[in-house]
Amino acid sequence: MKGVYDVAVIGAGPAGLAAATVAAQHALATVVLDEQATPGGQIYRALTTCSASRRAIIGDDYARGTAVIDAFRQSGATYVPDATVWATQRRDDGCWEIGVSHGPPAARNVRFVAARAVILATGALERPFPVPGWTLPGVMTAGAAQVLLKSSGIVGKGRIVLAGTGPLLWLLASQYLDAGVEVAALLDTTPHSRRWRALPGAWEFVRSPYFARAVALVRSVRRRVRVVGGVSALAASGPGRIETVQFDAAGGTHALRADLLLLHQGVVPDINLGRAMGCAYRWNDAHACFEPVVDAWGGTTLAGVFVAGDGAGIAGADAAQARGHLAALAVANALGRIDARARDAAAMAPRAELRRALRGRAFLDTLQRPADTYRIPRGDTIVCRCEEVTAQQVIDAVKAGAPGPNQVKAFLRCGMGPCQGRCCGLTVTELVACERKVSPSEVGYFRLRWPVKPITLGEAASIGTSAEAMRAVVRDSPH
Amino acid sequence: MFRRLPDPGALPVPGVPVSLDGVPVMARAGDSVAAVLLMAGRLACGKAPVSGAPRGPFCLMGACFDCVVTIDGAPKRQGCLVTVAPGMRIETGRKAR
Numbered sequence: 222m223k224g225v226y227d228v229a230v231i232g233a234g235p236a237g238l239a240a241a242t243v244a245a246q247h248a249l250a251t252v253v254l255d256e257q258a259t260p261g262g263q264i265y266r267a268l269t270t271c272s273a274s275r276r277a278i279i280g281d282d283y284a285r286g287t288a289v290i291d292a293f294r295q296s297g298a299t300y301v302p303d304a305t306v307w308a309t310q311r312r313d314d315g316c317w318e319i320g321v322s323h324g325p326p327a328a329r330n331v332r333f334v335a336a337r338a339v340i341l342a343t344g345a346l347e348r349p350f351p352v353p354g355w356t357l358p359g360v361m362t363a364g365a366a367q368v369l370l371k372s373s374g375i376v377g378k379g380r381i382v383l384a385g386t387g388p389l390l391w392l393l394a395s396q397y398l399d400a401g402v403e404v405a406a407l408l409d410t411t412p413h414s415r416r417w418r419a420l421p422g423a424w425e426f427v428r429s430p431y432f433a434r435a436v437a438l439v440r441s442v443r444r445r446v447r448v449v450g451g452v453s454a455l456a457a458s459g460p461g462r463i464e465t466v467q468f469d470a471a472g473g474t475h476a477l478r479a480d481l482l483l484l485h486q487g488v489v490p491d492i493n494l495g496r497a498m499g500c501a502y503r504w505n506d507a508h509a510c511f512e513p514v515v516d517a518w519g520g521t522t523l524a525g526v527f528v529a530g531d532g533a534g535i536a537g538a539d540a541a542q543a544r545g546h547l548a549a550l551a552v553a554n555a556l557g558r559i560d561a562r563a564r565d566a567a568a569m570a571p572r573a574e575l576r577r578a579l580r581g582r583a584f585l586d587t588l589q590r591p592a593d594t595y596r597i598p599r600g601d602t603i604v605c606r607c608e609e610v611t612a613q614q615v616i617d618a619v620k621a622g623a624p625g626p627n628q629v630k631a632f633l634r635c636g637m638g639p640c641q642g643r644c645c646g647l648t649v650t651e652l653v654a655c656e657r658k659v660s661p662s663e664v665g666y667f668r669l670r671w672p673v674k675p676i677t678l679g680e681a682a683s684i685g686t687s688a689e690a691m692r693a694v695v696r697d698s699p700h
Numbered sequence: 701m702f703r704r705l706p707d708p709g710a711l712p713v714p715g716v717p718v719s720l721d722g723v724p725v726m727a728r729a730g731d732s733v734a735a736v737l738l739m740a741g742r743l744a745c746g747k748a749p750v751s752g753a754p755r756g757p758f759c760l761m762g763a764c765f766d767c768v769v770t771i772d773g774a775p776k777r778q779g780c781l782v783t784v785a786p787g788m789r790i791e792t793g794r795k796a797r
């Protein structure tokens with residue numbers, strides 16, 4: 222890592238890799254800060270170390286990531302793995318200073334990286350799925366199961382139940398089945414009513430690249446696994462770890478024994494870093510999540526700060542790659558490497574790719590918007606995993622006068638734990654909005670502050686201090 | 701519970717000796733600490749800070765902090781974000797704050 226880069230890219234999924242590659246190709250000094258150990262993000266995770274037989278199980282969409290990773294490796298951009306970004310600050314000279322926690326577990330230290338522009342490519346998180354028992358050991362996310370499969374070839378064992386909605390759930394089922402893993406049941410929580418709402422987008426979907434794949438995927442899973450549709454009142458229980466999954470379907474209440482419950486109800490933009498920086502965000506009601514306010518290049522409301530990929534709104538890997546490309550072109554233009562005409566000409570291919578990637582998504586997004594009851598829980602269901610705050614406690618806080626998430630946080634510590642709202646933020650916003658009968662947009666989100674990822678006092682102490690900074694805070698000792 | 705898929709035709713992946721709560725465990729190169737826990741059948745690796753209820757790896761992508769363990773003496777490390785290294789000491793049983 223060196224003094225000042227032209228552009229710092231945070232995250233190394235398809236958006237970050239494409240952005241860094243294009244930036245480096247335009248002779249911009251580029252650094253990629255990646256929390257993971259190898260490039261690829263979650264979608265192409267561990268692709269570079271994955272064996273052929275495992276790749277065959279994970280599927281063609283995974284293997285396609287090789288091209289974007291190879292291009293990145295040849296681009297000349299600097300890659301910093303195992304790097305956790307916990308703060309950014311604009312310096313007086315206009316550069317962004319980025320605090321990075323780095324190093325082996327017992328000897329982590331803090332370094333600062335400076336850059337003229339920042340491209341946030343932090344991707345998506347799985348949407349919170351607050352159902353009774355979701356904190357029990359043995360209840361994990363479908364994304365977690367995919368991480369284990371991609372990184373280590375590890376799969377579940379025993380009675381495995383998948384539950385929720387969204388393409389990833391079906392993809393995981395298919396991958397497990399292809400790997401010879403028995404899946405006891407797939408509980409589909411997609412409400413029947415969504416099918417009718419999604420209908421207006423159906424024609425675009427049929428014409429999209431997703432249609433054939435989605436139909437084949439669902440068919441192949443249905444042939445091999447018990448799929449239960451219209452599942453409501455999903456809950457996990459068991460002393461100490463999951464033992465039973467209960468749910469309502471077809472007018473009755475059912476229970477399944479389970480050793481592992483894998484939950485998933487779509488993904489939402491990871492907004493912690495951009496919010497802490499001060500980028501403006503707005504509520505997207507169709508997707509039921511917050512998204513950054515960005516222009517056609519991914520430029521945020523802060524000069525020199527761009528968001529590319531799913532962090533700018535969920536659109537998948539191909540769209541992420543295209544948006545990374547576009548953001549890099551905008552940075553190259555802003556830093557004087559190319560004029561506006563060259564930028565626009567170079568943008569034609571990624572824009573066409575982006576249009577293609579977005580076609581048909583409206584149908585999927587509408588179909589898979591999770592049911593209200595799975596986004597806005599009731600009773601003693603835990604909302605905030607870190608501080609173990611329940612839905613009823615949040616509702617009571619609102620009744621007691623808390624108008625938004627920040628007051629709920631002050632009342633209950635909800636969102637104040639180490640995950641900093643990543644697992645409860647959307648739930649709290651929607652719970653408060655529902656209780657107050659106003660829109661989530663009006664309610665807003667947790668105010669996020671540095672550090673966006675916890676650092677130890679030891680790491681903080683490793684930050685060098687200038688004599689000037691010391692003079693600013695040290696008082697002369699009293700006589 | 702979890703198991704590792706057989707990997708016919710692949711080059712042998714080097715074993716990485718680590719210790720889990722003092723017991724020697726053989727991990728594989730590229731495994732995360734959280735993967736080591738799960739392969740050892742440890743669905744839980746700590747306690748929730750308020751109720752003391754057992755908790756274990758949940759998201760495996762650095763978001764949830766339910767897989768925090770002590771690694772080489774450093775407390776509260778996210779197990780899913782740390783790749784194993786030879787001789788690594790992993791200790792479960794996160795204390796309440």
